[in-house]
Amino acid sequence: MSQSNSLESDFYTKAMTHPIIEIKHLSRIFQMGQYQVDALRDINLTIHAGEFVAIKGPSGSGKSTLMYLIGCLDTPSSGEYRLCGQEISQLDDQEISRLRNRQIGFVFQQFCLLSELDVLENTALGMTYAGTKQSWRRSQAQELANQVGLGNRIDHRPSQLSGGQQQRVAIARAMVGQPQIILADEPTGNLDTHTSDEIMERLHKLNTSGKTVILVTHDHKVAEHAERIITLVDGRVVSDKRTTRESPLHDGAGIEPETRHNMTGNLRNDDLIKMALREGLLAHKLRSMLTMLGIIFGIAAVIAMTAITEGGKQHQLKQLRQIGMNNIQVRDLDLQAASLLRQRRINPRGVTLDDMQYLRQHINGVGAVAAWKVLTAEIRYGSTVVGDVDVVGVHGEFESVANYHAVQGRFIDTIDEQRFARVCAIGPEISDELNLGVEPVGKAIIIGDQPFVVVGVMQSKLFTDSKIADISIANRNRQIFVPHRVLRFFFRKDEYASELDAISLRMQSDAELVGQSKLINHIVSQLHLGAEDFGIFVPLEKLMQAQQTKRVFNVIIVVIAGISLIVGGIGIMNIMLANVTERTREIGIRRAMGASRRHVLHQFLVESLLIALFGGFLGLLAGIGSGLLVQQIFGLRVAFGWPIMAIATLVSMAVGIAFGIYPAWLAANKNPVEALRN
Ligand code: ADP
Ligand code: MG
Numbered sequence: 001m002s003q004s005n006s007l008e009s010d011f012y013t014k015a016m017t018h019p020i021i022e023i024k025h026l027s028r029i030f031q032m033g034q035y036q037v038d039a040l041r042d043i044n045l046t047i048h049a050g051e052f053v054a055i056k057g058p059s060g061s062g063k064s065t066l067m068y069l070i071g072c073l074d075t076p077s078s079g080e081y082r083l084c085g086q087e088i089s090q091l092d093d094q095e096i097s098r099l100r101n102r103q104i105g106f107v108f109q110q111f112c113l114l115s116e117l118d119v120l121e122n123t124a125l126g127m128t129y130a131g132t133k134q135s136w137r138r139s140q141a142q143e144l145a146n147q148v149g150l151g152n153r154i155d156h157r158p159s160q161l162s163g164g165q166q167q168r169v170a171i172a173r174a175m176v177g178q179p180q181i182i183l184a185d186e187p188t189g190n191l192d193t194h195t196s197d198e199i200m201e202r203l204h205k206l207n208t209s210g211k212t213v214i215l216v217t218h219d220h221k222v223a224e225h226a227e228r229i230i231t232l233v234d235g236r237v238v239s240d241k242r243t244t245r246e247s248p249l250h251d252g253a254g255i256e257p258e259t260r261h262n263m264t265g266n267l268r269n270d271d272l273i274k275m276a277l278r279e280g281l282l283a284h285k286l287r288s289m290l291t292m293l294g295i296i297f298g299i300a301a302v303i304a305m306t307a308i309t310e311g312g313k314q315h316q317l318k319q320l321r322q323i324g325m326n327n328i329q330v331r332d333l334d335l336q337a338a339s340l341l342r343q344r345r346i347n348p349r350g351v352t353l354d355d356m357q358y359l360r361q362h363i364n365g366v367g368a369v370a371a372w373k374v375l376t377a378e379i380r381y382g383s384t385v386v387g388d389v390d391v392v393g394v395h396g397e398f399e400s401v402a403n404y405h406a407v408q409g410r411f412i413d414t415i416d417e418q419r420f421a422r423v424c425a426i427g428p429e430i431s432d433e434l435n436l437g438v439e440p441v442g443k444a445i446i447i448g449d450q451p452f453v454v455v456g457v458m459q460s461k462l463f464t465d466s467k468i469a470d471i472s473i474a475n476r477n478r479q480i481f482v483p484h485r486v487l488r489f490f491f492r493k494d495e496y497a498s499e500l501d502a503i504s505l506r507m508q509s510d511a512e513l514v515g516q517s518k519l520i521n522h523i524v525s526q527l528h529l530g531a532e533d534f535g536i537f538v539p540l541e542k543l544m545q546a547q548q549t550k551r552v553f554n555v556i557i558v559v560i561a562g563i564s565l566i567v568g569g570i571g572i573m574n575i576m577l578a579n580v581t582e583r584t585r586e587i588g589i590r591r592a593m594g595a596s597r598r599h600v601l602h603q604f605l606v607e608s609l610l611i612a613l614f615g616g617f618l619g620l621l622a623g624i625g626s627g628l629l630v631q632q633i634f635g636l637r638v639a640f641g642w643p644i645m646a647i648a649t650l651v652s653m654a655v656g657i658a659f660g661i662y663p664a665w666l667a668a669n670k671n672p673v674e675a676l677r678n
Contacts, residue, residue, distance in 0.1 A: 591675070
């Protein structure tokens with residue numbers, strides 16, 4: 001900022017004492033393969049503020065080359081060029097662009113308006129790069145449009161205007177920043193005589209108001225409008241004469257520092273985004289859409305697949321809680337026939353309460369222990385009969401181990417067991433099926449052929465009737481709980497049956513589940529004299545194994561999505577490269593109006609960023625949509641998490657930047673002169 005201020009104040013103080021343009025021994029050589037074109041040779045030229053100068057010469061004599069050099073769009077091969085006392089070769093691109101933006105207004109033979117912008121926006125273009133607010137810009141542009149007689153055409157596009165009208169817009173555009181110098185390269189070359197006269201009239205008016213006007217022409221008649229005619233032939237100045245015309249103002253006159261308080265020189269973000277949207281994305285909608293596909297697929301795949309795996313994981317976790325999180329279970333293997341006999345010969349009672357007592361005493365870190373045995377029976381209450389009910393004989397701290405509690409009355413306790421009491425706690429569904437009414441506690445029901453008193457009703461819990469690993473999860477809502485001793489005494493039928501179905505130890509932490517399960521396995525194996533009639537089951541371990549396989553699956557998804565994103569990125573790069581080539585002229589025009597390399601870089605980078613970001617957003621929607629579809633069709637649970645969505649957004653932005661940076665760099669480094677020539 002301070003640099004720009006000092007630059008500008010320098011400009012005004014020096015302009016009063018120095019010539020506005022000072023060129024010494026300047027030459028410009030173009031290398032065309034083996035050939036060398038000397039477009040300008042040893043030019044020496046001084047122009048003072050307020051002059052009206054025509055640069056005349058035949059085609060190919062170097063007029064345009066000289067004008068581009070004066071306008072700081074090109075750099076000389078050798079020699080000095082001072083603009084307002086500032087040696088141009090000492091300034092960087094941003095300083096030069098700012099100088100061009102504030103002090104020079106260009107008018108070209110081919111008008112060079114931007115086709116996507118209307119009259120007002122074209123007029124105000126330079127002020128966009130000065131960083132002014134849109135409202136201010138528009139009012140300035142409106143005033144200028146009125147001045148050039150296009151006040152009623154402000155929303156027309158260039159294609160809707162005649163050549164003369166377009167050139168008037170170009171003149172208004174050159175005036176908008178109130179520059180000191182107007183550079184016009186064959187401004188009437190494409191116009192009829194009548195319109196030409198009108199344009200020349202406008203340039204005269206500008207000169208009268210104090211501007212330095214430099215007019216390039218090959219036409220002698222047009223040159224006669226100026227007060228001074230410099231003739232170029234073959235890149236050399238061959239004559240420099242004053243005409244009979246005289247400008248009303250001279251050196252320094254009319255130069256006053258204007259208030260330029262709102263010109264920051266930084267392109268505003270809203271302008272940048274608007275520019276990228278209009279000239280990039282929306283100018284070629286189908287193309288932008290197709291370019292986004294890679295990103296859309298990549299992001300959608302990640303979102304949908306993680307939602308499905310995450311949903312599955314949460315589902316399993318929920319099931320796990322039903323069994324008990326940190327539990328280790330010793331289970332009777334449901335052996336049949338010969339192998340059952342063989343094992344029972346070694347260890348007659350299967351998994352027993354003695355095993356449980358031993359484990360409770362010898363394993364560290366046990367929080368609670370319970371054991372159970374399940375049989376099926378028919379139950380009755382009055383005339384209501386319900387068949388095929390799980391009767392669970394429980395021992396120990398079943399409520400806390402299974403995390404399943406009584407909501408009415410109480411659960412079976414140790415005293416019941418000691419007293420051999422024929423009491424039961426019933427699942428809520430059983431209570432309903434037996435029509436026990438609102439107060440089941442205290443009522444007597446028949447289990448098998450024995451009467452039992454209901455002491456409690458269990459809570460209603462959502463049990464998903466399914467399997468985790470190989471252990472099925474029973475619907476406890478439809479179970480009846482009795483003391484284990486009672487079950488054994490009254491319901492014992494099969495002499496080879498195991499005393500218990502399972503012992504469940506709830507550990508205090510999940511830190512050493514695997515180690516302890518191994519120890520338990522070892523102990524029980526010894527207690528069973530080596531019989532292979534039991535299995536150790538660690539639900540959490542099973543879950544982790546299941547997730548391990550899913551992790552492999554996740555890696556595959558990430559790889560597929562990554563490839564898709566890279567392909568998407570390459571698509572963006574491809575389109576942006578085509579864009580840069582296609583829009584070379586636009587880039588040239590913008591540079592002439594004061595855009596710095598950095599401005600152009602930002603414009604194209606924001607374009608690719610927006611393509612990627614929109615792609616990412618659509619991918620997000622597509623991912624959520626397909627996730628929900630999978631849920632609907634296959635009944636799989638899905639869970640969407642914010643972090644993955646945030647990551648997806650960041651990744652698509654990163655892709656946009658990574659693959660947009662090279663095309664944007666190319667755009668920024670396009671030679672503005674070459675861009676304007678064709
Ligand atoms: P004028 O505007 O007087 O018609 P120019 O300044 O356009 O002339 O060109 C002067 C000479 O320099 C011509 O011979 C032209 O072919 C050559 N020239 C201009 N620009 C380039 C370039 N970018 N590369 C090669 N030669 C160029
Ligand atoms: Mg030319």
